[in-house]
Amino acid sequence: MSSAARSVTDVPDDTGRTGEHDLHTSELAGSLRPVLVRLTRQIRMQRSDPSVSLTQISAMSTLARHGPLSAGDLAAREGVRPPSMTKVLAALEEDGLVTRRSHPSDRRQAIVSLTTRGTEVLRAERRMRDEWLTQRLAGLSSQERSLLRELIPTLDTLSQD
Amino acid sequence: MSSAARSVTDVPDDTGRTGEHDLHTSELAGSLRPVLVRLTRQIRMQRSDPSVSLTQISAMSTLARHGPLSAGDLAAREGVRPPSMTKVLAALEEDGLVTRRSHPSDRRQAIVSLTTRGTEVLRAERRMRDEWLTQRLAGLSSQERSLLRELIPTLDTLSQD
Protein backbone atom coordinates (compact mmCIF):
# COMPACT_ATOMS: atom_id res chain seq x y z
CA MET A 1 0.00 0.00 0.00
CA SER A 2 2.98 2.30 0.55
CA SER A 3 3.68 2.70 -3.15
CA ALA A 4 0.18 4.08 -3.75
CA ALA A 5 1.10 7.14 -1.73
CA ARG A 6 3.56 8.41 -4.33
CA SER A 7 2.24 11.61 -5.86
CA VAL A 8 1.69 12.05 -9.56
CA THR A 9 3.61 15.28 -9.64
CA ASP A 10 6.71 13.54 -8.24
CA VAL A 11 7.32 11.93 -11.59
CA PRO A 12 10.49 13.43 -13.09
CA ASP A 13 10.58 14.77 -16.61
CA ASP A 14 10.96 12.24 -19.33
CA THR A 15 14.60 12.26 -20.36
CA GLY A 16 14.09 10.35 -23.56
CA ARG A 17 16.09 7.40 -22.25
CA THR A 18 14.27 4.28 -23.45
CA GLY A 19 15.10 2.05 -20.53
CA GLU A 20 13.30 4.36 -18.12
CA HIS A 21 10.08 4.64 -20.09
CA ASP A 22 8.20 1.62 -18.83
CA LEU A 23 8.34 2.65 -15.21
CA HIS A 24 7.16 6.19 -15.83
CA THR A 25 4.60 5.26 -18.40
CA SER A 26 3.00 2.55 -16.32
CA GLU A 27 2.76 4.92 -13.40
CA LEU A 28 1.10 7.40 -15.71
CA ALA A 29 -1.38 4.72 -16.70
CA GLY A 30 -2.24 3.99 -13.09
CA SER A 31 -2.82 7.66 -12.35
CA LEU A 32 -4.77 8.43 -15.47
CA ARG A 33 -7.27 5.58 -15.33
CA PRO A 34 -9.20 6.43 -12.16
CA VAL A 35 -9.37 10.10 -13.08
CA LEU A 36 -10.83 9.35 -16.49
CA VAL A 37 -13.32 6.90 -15.04
CA ARG A 38 -14.67 9.32 -12.48
CA LEU A 39 -14.82 12.24 -14.87
CA THR A 40 -16.66 10.26 -17.52
CA ARG A 41 -19.06 8.92 -14.93
CA GLN A 42 -20.01 12.50 -14.11
CA ILE A 43 -20.34 13.44 -17.77
CA ARG A 44 -22.46 10.42 -18.57
CA MET A 45 -24.91 10.96 -15.72
CA GLN A 46 -25.37 14.62 -16.60
CA ARG A 47 -28.63 14.57 -18.54
CA SER A 48 -31.24 17.25 -18.37
CA ASP A 49 -34.24 14.91 -18.63
CA PRO A 50 -35.20 11.45 -19.90
CA SER A 51 -34.01 12.56 -23.30
CA VAL A 52 -31.22 11.32 -25.51
CA SER A 53 -28.43 9.31 -23.88
CA LEU A 54 -24.75 10.07 -24.27
CA THR A 55 -24.13 6.98 -26.36
CA GLN A 56 -26.88 8.07 -28.70
CA ILE A 57 -25.43 11.56 -28.96
CA SER A 58 -22.04 10.10 -29.73
CA ALA A 59 -23.41 7.99 -32.58
CA MET A 60 -25.42 10.92 -33.95
CA SER A 61 -22.35 13.17 -33.80
CA THR A 62 -20.39 10.71 -35.90
CA LEU A 63 -23.19 10.64 -38.44
CA ALA A 64 -23.28 14.43 -38.51
CA ARG A 65 -19.55 14.58 -39.09
CA HIS A 66 -19.19 11.84 -41.69
CA GLY A 67 -22.60 11.70 -43.29
CA PRO A 68 -24.51 8.44 -43.81
CA LEU A 69 -22.66 5.29 -42.77
CA SER A 70 -23.37 1.58 -42.76
CA ALA A 71 -24.29 0.16 -39.37
CA GLY A 72 -21.02 -1.76 -39.24
CA ASP A 73 -18.88 1.25 -40.12
CA LEU A 74 -20.64 3.31 -37.49
CA ALA A 75 -20.05 0.59 -34.88
CA ALA A 76 -16.37 0.47 -35.79
CA ARG A 77 -15.98 4.24 -35.55
CA GLU A 78 -17.69 4.26 -32.18
CA GLY A 79 -15.56 1.35 -31.00
CA VAL A 80 -18.46 -0.93 -30.13
CA ARG A 81 -19.64 -4.32 -31.45
CA PRO A 82 -22.35 -4.52 -34.09
CA PRO A 83 -25.07 -5.85 -31.77
CA SER A 84 -24.50 -2.92 -29.43
CA MET A 85 -24.92 -0.51 -32.31
CA THR A 86 -28.04 -2.31 -33.49
CA LYS A 87 -29.66 -1.57 -30.17
CA VAL A 88 -28.66 2.08 -30.19
CA LEU A 89 -29.93 2.49 -33.76
CA ALA A 90 -33.23 0.78 -33.02
CA ALA A 91 -33.92 3.29 -30.26
CA LEU A 92 -32.86 6.24 -32.40
CA GLU A 93 -34.98 5.08 -35.31
CA GLU A 94 -37.99 4.61 -33.08
CA ASP A 95 -37.60 8.21 -31.95
CA GLY A 96 -37.34 9.35 -35.55
CA LEU A 97 -33.79 10.61 -35.20
CA VAL A 98 -32.17 8.34 -37.79
CA THR A 99 -33.32 6.22 -40.74
CA ARG A 100 -32.01 2.84 -41.85
CA ARG A 101 -32.36 1.88 -45.50
CA SER A 102 -30.61 -0.92 -47.35
CA HIS A 103 -27.66 -0.17 -49.59
CA PRO A 104 -28.78 -0.07 -53.25
CA SER A 105 -26.16 -2.49 -54.61
CA ASP A 106 -25.46 -4.60 -51.49
CA ARG A 107 -28.69 -5.22 -49.69
CA ARG A 108 -26.98 -6.76 -46.66
CA GLN A 109 -25.83 -3.33 -45.59
CA ALA A 110 -28.03 -0.95 -43.62
CA ILE A 111 -27.17 2.64 -44.39
CA VAL A 112 -27.88 4.93 -41.47
CA SER A 113 -28.66 8.64 -41.90
CA LEU A 114 -29.59 11.44 -39.52
CA THR A 115 -33.08 12.81 -40.08
CA THR A 116 -33.81 16.52 -40.00
CA ARG A 117 -35.27 16.09 -36.55
CA GLY A 118 -32.18 14.11 -35.52
CA THR A 119 -29.97 17.01 -36.54
CA GLU A 120 -32.08 19.43 -34.55
CA VAL A 121 -32.20 17.26 -31.46
CA LEU A 122 -28.45 16.68 -31.65
CA ARG A 123 -27.80 20.40 -31.68
CA ALA A 124 -30.10 21.04 -28.72
CA GLU A 125 -28.72 18.16 -26.68
CA ARG A 126 -25.16 19.19 -27.33
CA ARG A 127 -25.92 22.69 -26.18
CA MET A 128 -27.38 21.42 -22.89
CA ARG A 129 -24.52 19.01 -22.22
CA ASP A 130 -21.91 21.57 -23.16
CA GLU A 131 -23.37 23.98 -20.65
CA TRP A 132 -22.61 21.67 -17.76
CA LEU A 133 -19.05 20.83 -18.80
CA THR A 134 -18.40 24.43 -19.83
CA GLN A 135 -19.19 25.56 -16.30
CA ARG A 136 -16.70 23.08 -14.93
CA LEU A 137 -14.07 24.16 -17.40
CA ALA A 138 -14.71 27.79 -16.55
CA GLY A 139 -13.43 27.01 -13.05
CA LEU A 140 -9.97 26.23 -14.44
CA SER A 141 -7.25 28.71 -15.26
CA SER A 142 -6.98 29.79 -18.87
CA GLN A 143 -3.60 28.05 -19.00
CA GLU A 144 -5.16 24.79 -17.93
CA ARG A 145 -7.77 25.16 -20.64
CA SER A 146 -5.06 25.82 -23.21
CA LEU A 147 -3.22 22.69 -22.21
CA LEU A 148 -6.43 20.67 -22.29
CA ARG A 149 -7.06 21.88 -25.81
CA GLU A 150 -3.61 20.74 -26.83
CA LEU A 151 -4.24 17.37 -25.25
CA ILE A 152 -7.39 16.51 -27.19
CA PRO A 153 -5.64 15.02 -30.24
CA THR A 154 -3.56 12.89 -27.88
CA LEU A 155 -6.61 11.56 -26.09
CA ASP A 156 -8.16 10.93 -29.48
CA THR A 157 -5.15 8.86 -30.53
CA LEU A 158 -5.38 6.87 -27.32
CA SER A 159 -9.06 6.12 -27.86
CA GLN A 160 -8.59 4.93 -31.43
CA ASP A 161 -5.99 2.35 -32.51
CA MET B 1 -24.49 20.38 -40.14
CA SER B 2 -22.02 22.91 -41.53
CA SER B 3 -20.88 24.13 -38.11
CA ALA B 4 -19.96 20.60 -37.04
CA ALA B 5 -17.23 20.52 -39.65
CA ARG B 6 -15.03 22.99 -37.80
CA SER B 7 -11.86 21.23 -36.68
CA VAL B 8 -10.65 21.12 -33.10
CA THR B 9 -7.21 22.35 -34.04
CA ASP B 10 -8.67 25.51 -35.59
CA VAL B 11 -9.37 26.93 -32.16
CA PRO B 12 -7.23 30.01 -31.65
CA ASP B 13 -5.11 30.50 -28.56
CA ASP B 14 -6.87 31.86 -25.54
CA THR B 15 -5.96 35.51 -25.36
CA GLY B 16 -7.06 36.01 -21.79
CA ARG B 17 -9.88 38.35 -22.82
CA THR B 18 -12.81 37.53 -20.55
CA GLY B 19 -15.57 38.27 -23.03
CA GLU B 20 -14.24 35.64 -25.40
CA HIS B 21 -14.00 32.83 -22.87
CA ASP B 22 -17.46 31.35 -23.11
CA LEU B 23 -17.25 30.69 -26.79
CA HIS B 24 -13.88 28.97 -26.58
CA THR B 25 -14.63 27.09 -23.42
CA SER B 26 -17.89 25.67 -24.66
CA GLU B 27 -16.20 24.54 -27.84
CA LEU B 28 -13.54 22.89 -25.70
CA ALA B 29 -16.29 21.11 -23.81
CA GLY B 30 -17.82 19.83 -27.03
CA SER B 31 -14.48 18.52 -28.25
CA LEU B 32 -13.38 17.01 -24.99
CA ARG B 33 -16.55 15.07 -24.18
CA PRO B 34 -16.66 12.55 -27.05
CA VAL B 35 -12.96 11.83 -26.76
CA LEU B 36 -13.24 11.10 -23.05
CA VAL B 37 -16.29 8.93 -23.57
CA ARG B 38 -14.68 6.77 -26.22
CA LEU B 39 -11.41 6.41 -24.35
CA THR B 40 -13.12 5.39 -21.13
CA ARG B 41 -15.31 2.93 -23.00
CA GLN B 42 -12.13 1.21 -24.17
CA ILE B 43 -10.62 1.25 -20.70
CA ARG B 44 -13.76 -0.13 -19.10
CA MET B 45 -14.09 -3.02 -21.53
CA GLN B 46 -10.45 -4.02 -21.10
CA ARG B 47 -10.71 -6.90 -18.66
CA SER B 48 -8.52 -9.94 -18.73
CA ASP B 49 -11.24 -12.40 -17.71
CA PRO B 50 -14.52 -12.51 -15.82
CA SER B 51 -12.68 -11.01 -12.89
CA VAL B 52 -13.10 -7.76 -11.04
CA SER B 53 -14.85 -4.89 -12.82
CA LEU B 54 -13.46 -1.40 -13.15
CA THR B 55 -16.04 0.07 -10.80
CA GLN B 56 -15.05 -2.49 -8.19
CA ILE B 57 -11.37 -1.70 -8.65
CA SER B 58 -12.12 1.98 -8.24
CA ALA B 59 -13.93 1.42 -4.94
CA MET B 60 -11.20 -0.90 -3.67
CA SER B 61 -8.52 1.64 -4.62
CA THR B 62 -10.24 4.29 -2.56
CA LEU B 63 -10.36 1.92 0.41
CA ALA B 64 -6.68 1.14 -0.04
CA ARG B 65 -5.80 4.81 -0.11
CA HIS B 66 -8.00 6.01 2.77
CA GLY B 67 -8.42 2.94 4.90
CA PRO B 68 -11.85 1.75 6.16
CA LEU B 69 -14.78 4.01 5.29
CA SER B 70 -18.52 4.02 5.90
CA ALA B 71 -20.60 2.95 2.93
CA GLY B 72 -21.94 6.47 2.53
CA ASP B 73 -18.51 8.09 2.63
CA LEU B 74 -17.24 5.64 0.06
CA ALA B 75 -20.21 6.39 -2.21
CA ALA B 76 -19.56 10.12 -1.89
CA ARG B 77 -15.86 9.74 -2.70
CA GLU B 78 -16.68 7.64 -5.73
CA GLY B 79 -19.34 10.09 -6.83
CA VAL B 80 -22.20 7.59 -6.89
CA ARG B 81 -25.48 7.26 -4.96
CA PRO B 82 -25.70 5.04 -1.89
CA PRO B 83 -27.83 2.33 -3.56
CA SER B 84 -25.25 2.00 -6.34
CA MET B 85 -22.52 1.52 -3.79
CA THR B 86 -24.60 -1.02 -1.88
CA LYS B 87 -24.69 -3.18 -4.99
CA VAL B 88 -20.97 -2.90 -5.62
CA LEU B 89 -20.20 -3.73 -1.99
CA ALA B 90 -22.52 -6.72 -1.94
CA ALA B 91 -20.63 -8.23 -4.87
CA LEU B 92 -17.23 -7.47 -3.35
CA GLU B 93 -18.23 -8.92 -0.01
CA GLU B 94 -19.55 -12.07 -1.63
CA ASP B 95 -16.17 -12.52 -3.28
CA GLY B 96 -14.42 -11.99 0.05
CA LEU B 97 -12.67 -8.82 -1.07
CA VAL B 98 -14.19 -6.47 1.52
CA THR B 99 -15.96 -6.80 4.87
CA ARG B 100 -18.83 -4.75 6.21
CA ARG B 101 -19.22 -4.41 9.97
CA SER B 102 -21.35 -1.96 11.90
CA HIS B 103 -19.75 1.07 13.48
CA PRO B 104 -19.22 0.45 17.23
CA SER B 105 -20.91 3.63 18.49
CA ASP B 106 -23.35 4.30 15.62
CA ARG B 107 -24.84 1.07 14.43
CA ARG B 108 -26.54 2.65 11.43
CA GLN B 109 -23.18 2.96 9.72
CA ALA B 110 -21.59 0.07 7.83
CA ILE B 111 -17.81 0.32 7.95
CA VAL B 112 -16.19 -1.18 4.90
CA SER B 113 -12.63 -2.57 4.93
CA LEU B 114 -10.46 -4.32 2.38
CA THR B 115 -9.61 -7.90 3.28
CA THR B 116 -6.11 -9.30 2.83
CA ARG B 117 -7.34 -11.10 -0.23
CA GLY B 118 -8.92 -7.87 -1.49
CA THR B 119 -5.58 -6.11 -1.24
CA GLU B 120 -3.87 -8.88 -3.19
CA VAL B 121 -6.52 -9.01 -5.88
CA LEU B 122 -6.45 -5.22 -6.23
CA ARG B 123 -2.71 -5.27 -6.81
CA ALA B 124 -2.92 -8.01 -9.42
CA GLU B 125 -5.83 -6.40 -11.26
CA ARG B 126 -4.13 -3.05 -11.33
CA ARG B 127 -1.03 -4.62 -12.80
CA MET B 128 -3.02 -6.24 -15.61
CA ARG B 129 -5.00 -3.11 -16.41
CA ASP B 130 -1.93 -0.93 -16.28
CA GLU B 131 -0.22 -3.17 -18.78
CA TRP B 132 -2.86 -2.51 -21.41
CA LEU B 133 -2.98 1.26 -20.96
CA THR B 134 0.80 1.44 -20.67
CA GLN B 135 1.13 -0.10 -24.12
CA ARG B 136 -1.20 2.53 -25.53
CA LEU B 137 0.69 5.31 -23.82
CA ALA B 138 3.97 3.92 -25.14
CA GLY B 139 2.69 4.69 -28.64
CA LEU B 140 2.62 8.41 -27.86
CA SER B 141 5.55 10.78 -28.11
CA SER B 142 7.33 11.54 -24.86
CA GLN B 143 6.10 15.11 -25.22
CA GLU B 144 2.51 13.93 -25.34
CA ARG B 145 3.06 11.84 -22.23
CA SER B 146 4.53 14.83 -20.43
CA LEU B 147 1.51 16.92 -21.30
CA LEU B 148 -0.77 14.16 -20.10
CA ARG B 149 1.11 13.94 -16.83
CA GLU B 150 0.81 17.67 -16.29
CA LEU B 151 -2.91 17.58 -16.86
CA ILE B 152 -3.86 14.79 -14.49
CA PRO B 153 -4.45 17.18 -11.57
CA THR B 154 -6.62 19.29 -13.87
CA LEU B 155 -8.69 16.31 -14.95
CA ASP B 156 -8.96 15.35 -11.31
CA THR B 157 -10.30 18.80 -10.43
CA LEU B 158 -12.87 18.48 -13.20
CA SER B 159 -14.05 15.11 -11.91
CA GLN B 160 -14.50 16.32 -8.33
CA ASP B 161 -16.46 19.41 -7.28
Added chain:
DNA sequence: TATTGTTATACTCTATAACTATA
Protein backbone atom coordinates in the same frame (compact mmCIF):
# COMPACT_ATOMS: atom_id res chain seq x y z
C1' DT C 1 -37.76 13.43 13.32
C1' DA C 2 -33.41 12.89 10.85
C1' DT C 3 -29.86 9.91 9.17
C1' DT C 4 -27.76 5.56 7.28
C1' DG C 5 -28.16 2.01 4.62
C1' DT C 6 -30.79 -1.47 1.99
C1' DT C 7 -34.42 -3.35 -1.10
C1' DA C 8 -37.26 -2.98 -5.15
C1' DT C 9 -37.43 -1.56 -9.65
C1' DA C 10 -36.03 0.27 -14.04
C1' DC C 11 -33.11 1.89 -17.65
C1' DT C 12 -28.57 2.38 -20.26
C1' DC C 13 -24.62 0.22 -22.15
C1' DT C 14 -22.13 -3.39 -23.58
C1' DA C 15 -20.84 -8.18 -24.73
C1' DT C 16 -20.98 -13.17 -26.91
C1' DA C 17 -23.46 -16.70 -29.37
C1' DA C 18 -26.64 -18.05 -32.65
C1' DC C 19 -29.41 -16.87 -36.48
C1' DT C 20 -31.09 -14.69 -41.19
C1' DA C 21 -30.40 -12.68 -45.48
C1' DT C 22 -27.47 -11.56 -49.06
C1' DA C 23 -23.15 -11.86 -51.74
Added chain:
DNA sequence: TATAGTTATAGAGTATAACAATA
Protein backbone atom coordinates in the same frame (compact mmCIF):
# COMPACT_ATOMS: atom_id res chain seq x y z
C1' DT D 1 -18.72 -20.12 -47.88
C1' DA D 2 -18.16 -15.42 -46.21
C1' DT D 3 -20.10 -11.10 -44.76
C1' DA D 4 -23.63 -7.66 -42.70
C1' DG D 5 -26.81 -7.22 -39.60
C1' DT D 6 -30.23 -8.71 -36.10
C1' DT D 7 -32.17 -11.39 -32.22
C1' DA D 8 -31.60 -13.63 -27.84
C1' DT D 9 -29.54 -13.48 -23.62
C1' DA D 10 -26.69 -11.91 -19.82
C1' DG D 11 -24.23 -8.92 -16.82
C1' DA D 12 -22.28 -4.30 -15.20
C1' DG D 13 -23.46 0.21 -13.79
C1' DT D 14 -26.31 3.62 -12.47
C1' DA D 15 -30.59 6.00 -10.76
C1' DT D 16 -35.09 7.12 -7.90
C1' DA D 17 -38.52 5.78 -4.59
C1' DA D 18 -39.83 3.39 -0.62
C1' DC D 19 -38.51 1.03 3.54
C1' DA D 20 -36.04 -0.48 8.02
C1' DA D 21 -33.05 0.36 11.71
C1' DT D 22 -30.85 3.47 14.60
C1' DA D 23 -29.88 8.02 16.59
